Amino acid sequence: MFDLDRYLKDRAATVERALERAVPEVSGPDARLSDAMRYSLLSGGKRLRPILALAACESVGGAIESAMGLACAVEMIHTYSLIHDDLPCMDNDDFRHGRPTNHKIYGDAMATLAGDALLTDAFKVLARSVSEAVPLELMVATIAELSEAAGSAGMVGGQVIDIQSENQKLSLDELKHLHSKKTGALFRASILGGARLGGASAAEMVSLEAFARAVGLAFQVVDDILDVESTTEKMGKRTQKDDALGKATFPALLGLEESHAFARSLMHTAHSAIAGFGDRAEPLRQIAAFMVERKS
DSSP states (O other): OOOHHHHHHHHHHHHHHHHHHHSOOOOGGGHHHHHHHHHHHTSOOOOHHHHHHHHHHHHTTOOGGGGHHHHHHHHHHHHHHHHHHTSTTTTOOSEETTEEOHHHHHOHHHHHHHHHHHHHHHHHHHHTTOOTTSOHHHHHHHHHHHHHHHSTTTHHHHHHHHHHTTTOOOOHHHHHHHHHHHTHHHHHHHHHHHHHHTTOOHHHHHHHHHHHHHHHHHHHHHHHHHHHHSOHHHHSSOOSHHHHTTOOOHHHHHOHHHHHHHHHHHHHHHHHHTGGGOGGGHHHHHHHHHHHHOOO
């Protein structure tokens, strides 16, 4: 019987070791920047995006080593986005993963530069992970896809829409579009990149794209719910902030009960998308359920 808890712990530990190697501790004049980068990158968290990259690779019969560079790159980009989101000019948060945010320890300027460095170095880590097992054209496609997911067409573009939408009422389609970019794009790049590097067929990529779109949106719906229902202690970051900032959220638009139902329907959509994958996709199925059922 598949043990999701053990799988997540084992994969998180594997990713953690790879991240330690990807962003090594240094001394001398570069030490302060290195410390700031590692402070946020190695602060824990669920590591869902890199684990999904590895699980997608496995689901098509690939070895996780083929996708480890991508897994690190995705987590480095995610971490950069959190550092910048927490800055006073953005969400102005004091805690992340139960610890003071990066700018509270290193100052606004160093936190900004640590985020910049993580974003840039992510593509170095990914490019250097090319091997004989991964054809160069697949790596180039993966780098292009991750760049798009992180940039103006993805995460950054979604963040802009989020800021511009404060204190405005969005339609459901507009809210889904916002989060397909801000949150969903990086999930999609993680899953599709992992599958591509694992040797996925064209048909498998189509199925996994549908899976990725559903789980990426489901994650955000649940995140919005938890901001209302959970506590700062459970989440390790400030809750009850979306309403205070006038953010467009699913609970604000749909209500809590319908938001829960929407998240569950997205989980079923995700499961249906990979129904034909067999046992190798069991980690993906259970991670999708976990993302919807999580309490933090």
